[in-house]
Amino acid sequence: MEAIKINGTDDTPNVILDAKNNIFEFTGRSMPEDVVAFYEPILKWLEEYGESPNNKTNVVFKLEYFNTASSKILLDILMKLENITENGNEVVVQWFYDEEDEDMMEAGEEYSEIVDISFEMNPC
């Protein structure tokens, strides 16, 4: 499956979804003008990936900021990842946050309470 590589801008995150090299990353800022249009191909990719995922999928979220519209879509992404675990495949979310940014830490904790995936919280 073809990898997705999106270079981040001042309002969209850097995204790497590369099944072959087992790299899954979301970094930077997310407040796209059209949040649905930006994330649609990403959700579609994850849907497809879920049909034949790697044994272990390590997903890195290293976000500096995201708006509430993005937070809703991030949950959709995490739910797609949760589906992958249902067939016995392992998914780990590595949630990185600025150690001084309590809100970003809490956002990670909240997601971990909603979806049934293991979260590693990493202050940096």
Place this chain on the structure above:
Amino acid sequence: MENKDYIDIAYSLHKDMTANKFSLVYDGEITHDLTKVFVSLAENKMSKYSEDISVKKKVFHVMVECLQNLSKHAEYCESHENKDKYGNGIFIVGETNDKDSGYHIITGNPIDKKKVSELKSLLEKINNSDKAELKEMFKQQMKEGALSEKGGAGLGLIDIARKNGGNLEYSFVEIDSKSDFFILRTKISRNS
């Protein structure tokens, strides 16, 4: 004779802004590009004064959500026959004059009177919720809410309240029999 009112208006606006420590006042249509410019202006200014990272992030969050609320709800005045009379929304960022130092973000926009009671009850529900309840409301809305065409997730006001410790100051000023002007003020205190 040429009308010289602008002199008084310009000077008095300047005096009011200075006295009230308003660093940004904008009245007009909000676009995505303007949103980015406004937040980066505020960020630069706060960095210059070595503002605490958590205060900076909270101001940033609240500004974006407020601007997005304004742009989403601007439709009402656009569609209205008395568009010129209603204008767009107003957006203000400044430092507070109160003893608990910090920033405040004030927005104002015309709203259909028919929508006032629904908005009021949401604002009251938010103001009567503690930290844990706001968190639950946010999680619930994230799970159940759908994104609107304009990217609204119904999360903006809850998020704003969570960032400022749960108190949204608001009022409705009557414009005419059909519309009110909705004013929302969010304080971000340095000591919270």
